[in-house]
Amino acid sequence: VINDVKDRGAPAAGSTGMDDTSAVTPAIQEVAEKLRLPTPLAFTKAAVLWMQNNIRQIPTSIVPSASDVLDLKQGDCNEFSALFHAIATAAGFPCKIASGVVYTDGRYFYHSWNEIRAGGRWIPVDPIFNEIPASPKHIKLVEGDFSATWRLAGCLKTLQIEILRN
Numbered sequence: 001v002i003n004d005v006k007d008r009g010a011p012a013a014g015s016t017g018m019d020d021t022s023a024v025t026p027a028i029q030e031v032a033e034k035l036r037l038p039t040p041l042a043f044t045k046a047a048v049l050w051m052q053n054n055i056r057q058i059p060t061s062i063v064p065s066a067s068d069v070l071d072l073k074q075g076d077c078n079e080f081s082a083l084f085h086a087i088a089t090a091a092g093f094p095c096k097i098a099s100g101v102v103y104t105d106g107r108y109f110y111h112s113w114n115e116i117r118a119g120g121r122w123i124p125v126d127p128i129f130n131e132i133p134a135s136p137k138h139i140k141l142v143e144g145d146f147s148a149t150w151r152l153a154g155c156l157k158t159l160q161i162e163i164l165r166n
Contacts, residue, residue: 024090025067028083032090040093040118041132047087048127051080057128064146077112078146080128084114093117098124099149100141101161108161112149113138 024032035050037043056074064079066086075083081097088095094117102111113134115122124134139161141152 023065023067024086025070027070028066028086029090031070032087035087036091040116040123043088043091043093044116044118044123044125044132047084047091048125048130048132051084051127052130055080055083077126077128078149081112081114082146084125084127088114088116096122096143097145097149098138098140098143099152100139101156101159102126102129102135102139103137108139108159110152110156111138115143 031050035043035046037046054073055069057080058074058076060074060076060079064075064082066082069075069079069083081099085095085097096115097112098115099110099112101108102113111126113124113126113128115124117123123132124138124140125132126134126138129135141155142149
């Protein structure tokens with residue numbers, strides 16, 4: 001795992017600690033206020049449910065902006081993870097974006113999800129797959145903003161994963 005974001009606690013008010021794809025805007029702050037609950041886990045469940053009900057899952061091929069995702073109400077794993085990161089940050093919960101591969105339909109595919117700080121550890125959360133915690137089928141290769149994700153592009157073409165069975 002290439003670590004770009006260390007466990008530093010919550011970012012400064014109004015800052016995500018990320019590039020501006022996860023910037024907290026007034027509209028994102030408004031959503032966070034509606035979903036604000038006292039614990040990271042309760043918040044996460046509410047936020048993922050809100051996203052499942054309000055953001056349409058469609059494939060995209062752009063660098064996501066949480067603000068654009070909120071406006072367009074659509075996206076794929078990158079958009080969902082950017083928006084969840086921004087909402088969690090606005091709600092005051094330390095959160096980061098993780099990228100790597102996920103095993104589905106008999107193969108590994110590129111995927112992006114989140115991790116939220118709860119109970120002294122980082123909990124993987126997959127808002128597009130509605131998984132809290134995210135399943136063990138996720139293999140994290142990088143964490144940080146989407147500039148870290150783009151570093152995966154070259155290696156994913158040649159990445160080989162062998163599944164060992166007893």
